[in-house]
Amino acid sequence: MTYKKLTPEETHIIINKGTERPFTGKYNDFFATGVYTCKQCGTPLYRSEDKFPSHCGWPSFDDEIPGAIRHEADADGRRTEILCANCGGHLGHVFDGEMLTAKNTRHCVNSVSMNFISAEQHAAAEGTTLQKAYFAGGCFWGVEHLLQQQPGVTAVTSGYMGGKLPNPSYEEVCSKTTGHIETVEVLYDASVVSYEALAKLFFEIHDPTQADGQGPDLGPQYASAIFCNDDKEQQTAEQLIKQLQQKGFDVVTQLLPMCTFWPAEPYHQGYYAKTGRAPYCHRYQKRF
Template identity: 50%
Template sequence: MNNLTEFEKYVIEQKGTERPFSGEYVDYDAQGVYCCKKCLAPLYKSEHKFNAHCGWPAFDDEIAGAVKRTPDADGRRVEITCHQCGGHLGHVFEGEMLTDKNIRHCVNSVSMVFKPVEELNQLASQKSTQKATFGAGCFWCVEAIFTQLNGVLSVQSGYCGGNACDANYDAVCSGKTAHAEVVHITFDPNIINYETLLTVLFESHDPTTLNQQGNDKGPQYRSVIFAHNSQQVDAANTFIEYLTAQRIWPNPIVTQITAFDTFYAAESYHDDYFAKHGEQPYCQLVVKPKFDKVMAKFADKRK
């Protein structure tokens, strides 16, 4: 979660409203993605934005699953909030005939942060390799699994998604920095695609336990996808919608989808931990059973 100013807290957490025509994004027309200011979850694409001349940024569509609608207590308007963190965005209106979609998300600029296309929307054809960043509990387990996949060029354990401007194992384990333990993956999309990585991710942990994997408890163990571009946002949302429809788990999926920001590499003694310390009790009791199960299922994807 991002640290908020007092005014940002007033709007996002206390459901306030910024003054009309005062927001940063009222007339903004750059190409990219608008994300939640509080949790960085992607909300709207630039192509959804239009000029409604109302004093606030307006959008006639949203990224699938990103926005929650709740009628106001008086029934006169419908509030929109970030589906991931509950942060207040504004209100949604229908029937105004301002665009062909006949809908207007009226959003406070202060509730959003803009990620330019150069940062979030790199096309796969422009790069020979791509990045993926996942949190799924202890990174010792996750690193061991993804390292074995054909097409995965490197896997680095580390920390992402916190408030602090630096991260180390002791600070992250305290739970006070809000970082997640993650694996930062470099892969060749010509050999393994992002959807396959998502499949392995959801096979290798329980995405329905909030801030917990087995006996490992705390926000650093949360289930989270840090998306590097809008294609990854779409792919992750579509994949979670599919899993939800299949009712594979009895409880709701709580995996966060958040725009990638800063990755901090873990201390060197975490590198290849399972390969180097496979006989230790934690590796034998926790990492190895999970590793063997996932590798058996994806034997055809192994190097």
């Protein structure tokens, strides 16, 4: 197997088991959707949905791609080293029992030991084209959690849409003055799941008849809405709303034009998966 030629810094860390300075790695405060691969051999190591902000100074993950990581007792006898199972390249160390996420483990990894491949790049390499859909149905934690379980969905990102303030913070959105709605961006493989199937699921995991929010979360930032990419999505959503109305549901879901999606802060991403909790105002209810 051909390995990448390493720079002196990469050799110091990957081969000689060094450590980059904390808070200096390019992936420390990086939360895009995709896959992290071994810098030396290219083997996929971690998925972005398993990355979390630990504030320790290095990229942190609470899970690994099965079979990708080798665990060995460190030379100091006190820690557990993690290495690429394919090439043996040094990644960092793993720590258990810190209670930082529900999985209660932290892979502390050097940014230098990894490359990042976006979900779109990864799909393109496999000959798959991914599409994006945007749904708002109350607190984005629950919408994200339930849509993520749909086969064909590659990733779901929580964020904000519809407001007038660029890149708003959670606190600014909660002030109810920016006009933003808590929204999720769904990255999906249309050869596996259709936009119509996703929209149907959206209408079945929240209450599309509640006009003042969702469950106990009240306010305009929790409105029910779909941001449509094109006329086809608009027509699909309109047909589904019509079907629900014929069944007696007084649907208040807004169909809004596409606008900028602003990802929410890292601690909002994969909230229920990280905490081990369950959605408190979202559940599946068959309506179609």
